[in-house]
Amino acid sequence: MCLKKLESKIMGELIQLKLEDIPKLPRHAKLRYDEARKKWIINAPERVFELDEIAAEIIQMLDGNSSINQIIDKLVMKFEEAPREQISKDVTVMLQSLADKGFVIK
């Protein structure tokens, strides 16, 4: 890896998600529905993340085209009873925590 890319990674450019960023799963993290456990999961090296309903909703929206803002918009439309502020917080906190572990990139 070239030094510049490395530095930008360390400086947090890749891990500090902003609302206009388009988040996606890296190649080593794969989302699938697990029939045996009746849950959405992310397969990653030597790890399995079992997603709760909210996390599963959010992760399924990482289509490589939608920004975090657009994902929040869609969820606001889908879950009318929840305030936008709450949804926005859930989405950003969850994606950032996965990004910190290297399981969400932009």
Place this chain on the structure above:
Amino acid sequence: MSQKKSKIACKKDSYITPEKKSKMLIPYAVLCELTHRCPLSCPYCSNPLQLEMKSNEVSTEVWKKALSEAVKLGILQAHFSGGEPTARKDLEELIKHAAKEGLYTNLITSGVLVNEDRLKKLYDSGLDHVQISIQDTDPENSEKIAGFKGHNKKIEVCKLVRKVGLPLTINSVMHRQNLHNLKSMIELAVNLDAERLEVAQVQYYGWALKNQTAFLPTREQLDNATKIVEEARIKYKGVLAIDYVVPDYYAKKPKSCMGGWGRQFLNITPAGKVLPCHAAESLTFLDFDNIKDKPLSWIWEHSESFNRFRGVDWMPEPCRSCDRREIDWGGCRCQAFALTGNADAADPACEFSPYRNVLEEPLSKAGTVTPKFIYRKF
């Protein structure tokens, strides 16, 4: 001792019979040890002392059947290991089959037998992830530990893995003879653009137990290593994930070995034997069923070997009444058997084990003498 008394006061209803529990348990991963053949002869190899010859290896069709059965059982990940799994010419076919069945596929390799063309074929077969072992950052010491001249080839293959677009984990088994290079190992993993680094201190079974005095670090070395890992985790947050396994001889609590016997994981040997962990054949009194004879789901649920230490009913004191019995599941059965001769005993790595003193002798020798390696061989 007051802590121990409070443990005895635990409610009885938390004991669940293995039969009941086994119905709820769904394993996560299967380790497929395709072969014991390997050009390296690392003296801490996790393979058993009695290695399987090529003539005993099970066929491609049997492996494919086992992988399909693993999916039906709810298994999510298949690790292809060995020996050196790339020594099997049907590796691509097996990965293709596993990927088609929906398994997340991981190749655990030394890297020395592959080139760019083979990596591309593996990628095209649907391989999800590659893990490459590096014995040390110092080439000379690396090759001395591996018993094989292949250090530069390994580094080259790590780069090729990234070039073809596969995610990379570096696995570095650390011990007294390479811990001084831990910092440079972490830097190497970052420079090779690995997503993940496993800093795995040697665990003492089989070959590693034979070489224990050569490997067991001093307390000071261990504490220093822990500090280096903690600092690196902060420095490389979001760049490099570091998994850290400490040698449990220095711990107060035993490790939750395999997340509990027969709870999350199963291992298939080159000959097709199904084990609850890769070292389980060291429990010489157990018979293990074979994928050639029985379906994987039957072995997982009903075999004597998987039920022998499943749950908590098998536990004697002090494990049975311990409030951590469903956290560490009694520690490691193979370690208990190897060190005490009694596979039901509390793991000597536990501070409450009556056999704790068996660790004193090896710990007192740590760092004093450096015997020659006894290399892994057939």
